[in-house]
Amino acid sequence: MEPVVAPVKPETPAGIDNLGRNGDGFGGGDRLGGGGGGPDSRGWAGSVRVYRTGMWMALAAIVMLFAAFTSALVVRKGLSNDWVATALPRVLWLNTAVLIASSVTFEFSRRSLAGDPSFSARRFSRWLYVTLALGLAFIAGQLIAWRELASRGVYLATNPSSSFFYLLTGAHGLHLLGGIVALFYVALRARQLALAPAKRVVVDVTAIYWHFMDALWIYILLLLTVRS
Amino acid sequence: MHAEGAHQHQPPQRFIWKYIFSLDHKVIGKQYYFLALFSVVVGMALSWLIRIHLVWPNASIPGLDKLSAAGAPGGVMTPEYYLSLLTLHGTIMIFFVLTTAPQSGFGNYFLPIQIGAEDMAFPRLNMLSFWTTFVALVVLLATFFVTDGPPISGWTSYPPLSAVGSAAGPGEGLGQTLWVVSIAIFCVGSLLGALNFIVTTLDLRTRGMTLMRLPLTCWAWFVTAVLGLLSFAVLFGACVLLVLDRVGGTSFFIPAGLVVSDKVINHAGGSPLLWQHLFWFFGHPEVYIAILPGMGVTSHILSCFSRKPIFGYRAMAYSLMAIGFLSFTVWGHHMFLSGMSPYTAFSFSVFTMAIGVPSAIKTFNWLGTLWGGRLRFTTAMLFSIGFVSLFVTGGLSGLFLAQPAVDTSLHATYFVVAHFHMVMGVAAIFGMFAGTYFWFPKMFGRMMNETWGKVHFWITFVGVYCIFMPMHFIGIEGAIRRYSTSTVNYLIPMIPVHKFMTLWALITGAGQFIFLINVFWSMFKGEKASVNPWEGTSLEWTVPSPPPWDNFAGQHPVVYHGPYEYAVPGAAKDYVMQDSPEKVVAT
Secondary structure, eight states: OOOOOOOOOTTSOSSGGGSOSSSSSSSOSSOOOSOSOSTTOOSSTTTTHHHHHHHHHHHHHHHHHHHHHHHHHHHHHHHOTTOOOOOOOTHHHHHHHHHHHHHHHHHHHHHHHHTOSSOOHHHHHHHHHHHHHHHHHHHHHHHHHHHHHHHTTOOTTTOHHHHHHHHHHHHHHHHHHHHHHHHHHHHHHHHTTOOOGGGTHHHHHHHHHHHHHHHHHHHHHHHHHHOO | OOOOOTTSSSOOOSHIIIIISOOOHHHHHHHHHHHHHHHHHHHHHHHHHHHHHHHOTTOOOTTHHHHOTTTSGGGOOOHHHHHHHHHHHHHIIIIIIITTIIIIIHHHHHHHHHHTOSSOSOHHHHHHHHHHHHHHHHHHHHTTTSTTOSOSSTTTTOTTTTTSOGGGOTTTTHHHHHHHHHHHHHHHHHHHHHHHHHHHHHHOOOTTOOGGGSOHHHHHHHHHHHHHHHHHHHHHHHHHHHHHHHHSOOOSSOOTTOEETTEEOOOOSOOHHHHHHHHHHHHHHHHHHHHHHHHHHHHHHHHHHHTSOOTTHHHHHHHHHHHHHHTTSOGGGGOGGGOOOHHHHHHHHHHHHHHHHHHHHHHHHHHHHHTTOOOOOOHHHHHHHHHHHHHHHHHHHHHHHTSHHHHHHHTTBHHHHHHHIIIIIIIIHHHHHHHHHHHHHHHHSBOOOHHHHHHHHHHHHHHHHHHHHHHHHHHHTTOBTTOSOOOSGGGGGGHHHHHHHHHHHHHHHHHHHHHHHHHHHHHHHSOBOOSOTTOOOSGGGGSOSSOOTTSSTTOOOOOOSOTTOBSOTTOSSSBOOTTOOOOOSOO
16 A cells, blocks of 8 residues: 655645635634734734634623523513513613714724824824713713612612613623723723724724624613513 | 733743733643642532431531531531532532533643644633632632521522522521622633633634644533533523522512511512523533533543544534534423423423434444554543443433433432432543543643552542442432431431442542542652653644743644544554644545
């Protein structure tokens, strides 16, 4: 039987039919990418992609958390006759508009990076600060909504529907606060003029998170109005 | 000095960044491993207390009254304290042993190396995951030292018992709250870890390392991480709801009309079943999280020591994915007696049996790997073969439990206890032992003692069968789990069986000290290990033992072959390393 071994020089590796160049669409291709790079880059395959993939995975987990809360709401509502719908404070609609606006302004900010060969810190930062302000305004608005409910005597344990109101808005608000911390971080890096092209992924993943929080809020609002 | 990443310009020098808050996946892997080792010793000690009490309920156990004066006055365990110890036994073993060592221990250490990466995708997140898990363990162990002791509701923590507070019994006050908080913290640590594993596997594979060239250990860690990402989030949600019921006055889980210990419970409208659904939606994937890494390790080791490629590599990878997917469809089989519609029960039953198919495929493929191989009976090989044996034994009893009609009799009996101990408490542990004996040389640069390893194997293998086989029979005869004594008529004849099991539990437990001594002695005095003592093919066997801080000393390995190229016709040796440019039949 003829041997199938032929020793070859390392620079012409044999059996290269499947080095995974196009095979699976994930890492493990031949993207040996960028040079040594600074402290944040690994200088080799997948260096920036990890943040994007990581963010999508984090969102998957957050979806599961709110799925659990949703199924708890559906079950609890269908279970006994004690469900009395909580009238939503009107400020919630203003908060919704504020949050949607913040997503829009964030996009203005993010896209100002895109076609700009020499990064303009001012334009980027201006819209970023607006986004940050709107985000904080949303949180403030949510607290106002909570206080309005409390002034009506509607607290966490008053009724199952109010329990879910506080639970869902509280969980969303906490996650949004995390997003605000991320916005602060991005603003800080922008001020330090440390948002060179290789670093822009932090803006992109923060945007993914922020827009997701926006969409999640709309989902929660629908859940509370339609199912509650 | 501020440590940015493990693979920066140079490794950290100061002790605190090098060993405590290390960002190096290898250090973190060892930290998880030793956390699990500590936890398993605690969990095993608790199991001795359980087994001793079952046989000698009125005995005074020396020192127990120091741990809890109320729970064990004069050293004699009360039935409630029995439940507390049982709760902590289950919680510690499932969360801090089975969910940490196989995945976060070995996975953290070897996933990056096996895919040719310098480290995990997010080293800082990795470090945070470990310390979060550590904090969770401290909070859990704190329940031993609070006034009323640990909770009595089992690792499953069903409301209303777990939701109504201290009226429900000792340990249901602060102890239960701390338990829920501990588990919630653990969820966070697990979620961060799962995220890291997934991103690392998807994005950091080196050149030539396609998905179909990944060692099956990497496939197992990947699927496990996906399960963890999706299921721990649900458990976290459930824990939030339970905490709110306990301290916030809500009624997610507490129904109306409860009077507990003469105290009227002012909650209404909730559903204990809601907790069961949420918990088991997590709980079933969780047990696959416990076993899948062991399956990966078994495939890896059986192939190496049979000097044969794994039989049906693709089928093995697809089976892992199938098991992972199906694990989300079967949670109701823990709830067959909760009053569900028979049609729902039928659905859960069919999916549960369906999981048997990919599991059987894997089992037959392990046997196919061994068949005709030039077997090398190292200790790691023995434990891997033992894994197959225990997985079959434990898995078969699962098929019985998957029938709602049969489960009507077997639910909450010792038959269930036998089943899950066989698969989790033994098979998964065998996976960890196999992994330890196999990878110890790489992790510590020294060999473990093979002779004592084999003694450890035989004592353990015989011992676990002696402990857990009889449980099936007393379960069928009606022995109920979580009962602290056998005083009821029909249980009295089972006491001799309990004595037999307790005897073997103590013998087997004692045998584990052989392992512990072997591990710690060999770490310092073992024979120095070479780069590839087992003649394995995957990338961890191309780096020094132990590996340098950035694994590949600045090189980026290039992969040309699949992970199990043993006995390749015409090759120079009976194995071809994954990064060898030697040309063989294309893989």
